[in-house]
Amino acid sequence: MRFCLLYLVCLIFAPSALAQIDAHYWTHQYGAKGLLLNGAVIASTDDETAIYYNPACMGQGNNLGFVFSFLTPTYSFLETDNLTSDGSYFKDDELGFSPGFAAVRFKPFGSDKLIVGVASFEKLSSNIGFSDRVVQEIIDFQNFIYVGDLEFSRQLSQDWIGFGLSYNFSDRLAIGFSQYSVWHDENLNLDFRKEANPSIDPTSSLYSWRSKFGYNISVNGGWLTKLGFIYNFKKGKVGLTMTSPSYGYAHNSASYLYADERLTLNEFDVISNRRDVDLAEFKTPVSAGLGMEMHFDKMTVSISTEYFRSIDEYVLFEDTDDPFDDLSEVDEIQSIIVTNSASSVMNFAFGFQRYMNAKTTLLWGFRTDFDQNSNVNINEITEYLSSSPSTFHFSGGVRFIGEKNQLSLGFDYGYGHKSGGRQLSQIGSLNIDDFFDFGNKNNVTTTTHTFMIFLTYDFLFGRIRDLNGDSQ
Numbered sequence: 001m002r003f004c005l006l007y008l009v010c011l012i013f014a015p016s017a018l019a020q021i022d023a024h025y026w027t028h029q030y031g032a033k034g035l036l037l038n039g040a041v042i043a044s045t046d047d048e049t050a051i052y053y054n055p056a057c058m059g060q061g062n063n064l065g066f067v068f069s070f071l072t073p074t075y076s077f078l079e080t081d082n083l084t085s086d087g088s089y090f091k092d093d094e095l096g097f098s099p100g101f102a103a104v105r106f107k108p109f110g111s112d113k114l115i116v117g118v119a120s121f122e123k124l125s126s127n128i129g130f131s132d133r134v135v136q137e138i139i140d141f142q143n144f145i146y147v148g149d150l151e152f153s154r155q156l157s158q159d160w161i162g163f164g165l166s167y168n169f170s171d172r173l174a175i176g177f178s179q180y181s182v183w184h185d186e187n188l189n190l191d192f193r194k195e196a197n198p199s200i201d202p203t204s205s206l207y208s209w210r211s212k213f214g215y216n217i218s219v220n221g222g223w224l225t226k227l228g229f230i231y232n233f234k235k236g237k238v239g240l241t242m243t244s245p246s247y248g249y250a251h252n253s254a255s256y257l258y259a260d261e262r263l264t265l266n267e268f269d270v271i272s273n274r275r276d277v278d279l280a281e282f283k284t285p286v287s288a289g290l291g292m293e294m295h296f297d298k299m300t301v302s303i304s305t306e307y308f309r310s311i312d313e314y315v316l317f318e319d320t321d322d323p324f325d326d327l328s329e330v331d332e333i334q335s336i337i338v339t340n341s342a343s344s345v346m347n348f349a350f351g352f353q354r355y356m357n358a359k360t361t362l363l364w365g366f367r368t369d370f371d372q373n374s375n376v377n378i379n380e381i382t383e384y385l386s387s388s389p390s391t392f393h394f395s396g397g398v399r400f401i402g403e404k405n406q407l408s409l410g411f412d413y414g415y416g417h418k419s420g421g422r423q424l425s426q427i428g429s430l431n432i433d434d435f436f437d438f439g440n441k442n443n444v445t446t447t448t449h450t451f452m453i454f455l456t457y458d459f460l461f462g463r464i465r466d467l468n469g470d471s472q
Contacts, residue, residue, distance in 0.1 A: 024391070025287070025308050026347045026369045030101035030121060032408035032456045037351025038365030038395040040302040042291025043230065043239030044351065047406075048103035051119040051164040054239050054291070055176030056228035058105055058166035059115040076450040078128065082443045090130050116165045124158035124184075138196060145202055149193040156186045160224070172232045182222040182246050184282065189214040208263040209436060212272075214256065215338075217316065219282045221250030241289035241306075246282070254279040254317045256336065262436070273323035273334060280315045285342065302351040302365075308372065313341040343373040363410070364396035371418070389418030389446055397454075407455070414450040421446065 029039045031049030041053050050057035077093035105117030134148040159182075166176030196207035224247070229240040259272035289306035318337035322328070349367035356362060369391040397410020421444030 024369045024372060025285070025345060026306070026367060027124065028122070029412075032399055032406060033363070035412065035454050035456065036363035036365065036395060036397045036399065036408060036410050037302055037353070038349050038367040038393050038412065040291070040304040040349035040351030040365050040367065042241055042289045042304040042306070043237040043293045044291065044300075044302040048105050048117055048119065049101065050166075051103055051105070051117045051162070051178050052101075052121065052160075054228040054230060054241050054289070055164040055178040055226060056166050056174045056230040057239065058117055058164060058176055059112065059168045059174055060230060074450060074452040076448070079447045081445045082441070086443070088132075090132065113168050114165065115168075116163065118163045120161045121159070122157065123160050124156055126156045127154070129153035141196070143199045144206075145197050145199050147193075147195045147197060151191040152189070154186075154188045157184070159183045166228070174230050176228040178226040178228075180224045180226070182219075182224050182284075184219045184222075185217070187214065187216040205263060206265060208261070210259070210261040212257070212259040216253075216255045217279060217282070218254070219249045219252040219279065222246045223248045224284070236292060236294040239289075239291040243287045243289075245286050246284040249282065252279040252282065256319075271323060271332065271334070273321060275319055275321055277317045277319045279317050282316070283311050283314060283340075285309050285311055298355045300353040302353070304349045306347055308345045310344040311340070311342040313339050315339050345370050345372045359401050361399045361401075363399060365394075367393050369393065369414070389416035389448060391416035391448060409455055410453075412450070412452045412454070414448070416448040417445070419445040
């Protein structure tokens with residue numbers, strides 16, 4: 001029971017903390033068009049990012065080159081209200097760089113029918129940490145001071161490395177596939193302390209609750225396959241994609257730690273453990289994408305949507321262990337089982353291109369990044385949402401095309417808001433009878449803002465076909 005209650009501490013904190021930072025399926029976009037059109041490129045990509053967005057499009061453009069998009073300074077801040085009490089406020093802001101993308105494509109056999117490329121990029125990247133301290137008198141328990149401390153951190157990263165190829169049956173029809181190696185790491189740490197101290201001797205605790213919890217998950221060397229299709233018609237294009245779940249991980253690991261210490265006037269309880277365990281399974285969703293590109297004189301409109309299938313509940317890891325290694329005269333076996341699941345999600349993106357002249361194009365876009373409601377269930381007693389608010393992105397910029405290079409400059413702004421999260425505790429009405437209880441209000445709100453300025457550069461070293469349409 002004590003172990004379950006320890007986890008409940010984590011779960012009460014986690015809805016708001018994790019709600020702010022877990023990356024979604026469409027969190028990051030890449031390359032000139034991907035960034036400027038805000039992901040509306042399933043039928044519109046014509047550069048090296050096609051290896052990721054739609055491998056069938058790798059032979060659609062006419063330029064062979066090397067693309068990178070690493071100069072992407074990003075400012076973000078995350079706000080959480082009412083987490084520890086009515087009126088409490090957390091803010092975590094950060095200035096850094098969004099995940100980059102590097103890729104190259106080429107003609108291995110000198111034919112414009114078969115195009116090959118390789119790419120490396122970060123699919124997920126998030127990092128947050130915050131701390132808080134509350135000192136307040138306890139209502140209905142005179143001459144006692146409540147002291148609460150909290151430290152929380154979470155990191156998440158996922159890298160994809162892979163290659164793709166496309167085959168052009170004709171100028172109208174092409175198919176392609178990409179094969180990726182997936183490397184995923186995540187960790188969480190929570191340190192929580194709650195004390196009731198007499199005001200005449202505040203260094204002495206008569207009631208105390210200290211809890212600590214953390215876990216690490218690592219799955220490396222897995223595989224993921226993406227199939228693509230593109231068809232050109234007179235006034236536009238239509239594209240389709242299908243992405244498999246990840247599979248065949250070469251190496252995986254998991255570990256956890258916990259410590260729970262409780263002091264009352266009549267009792268002192270303490271228990272802790274740290275273990276390396278086997279990661280039973282790790283899943284990513286199957287997804288299917290549809291894109292369209294339509295031409296209207298000097299304006300091109302792009303639309304993309306991608307459906308991510310739900311993930312039924314499955315076991316991440318489980319463990320049964322005696323934290324005292326059979327040295328205790330009392331049976332203290334502790335068990336843990338951690339499961340995960342996710343809801344289905346369908347995202348949309350709309351992009352617009354305005355051709356100014358042969359070398360300059362204006363681009364702007366809008367996309368959704370909906371909450372996938374990733375539910376982590378610990379010991380089958382409670383759940384929490386480990387995903388961030390549904391986020392809406394707006395982007396715009398300009399693309400310059402030269403003989404040997406392409407340069408894009410632009411910006412992206414994202415906004416998300418979520419309400420109804422559970423409060424950790426209500427300090428204003430805290431009394432000694434509910435010292436080991438949590439708040440029962442669902443009034444926690446989370447707001448996210450991100451602003452990114454990006455520069456992408458594409459160095460061109462050849463063409464898929466010459467001006468007459470013949471291959472090099």
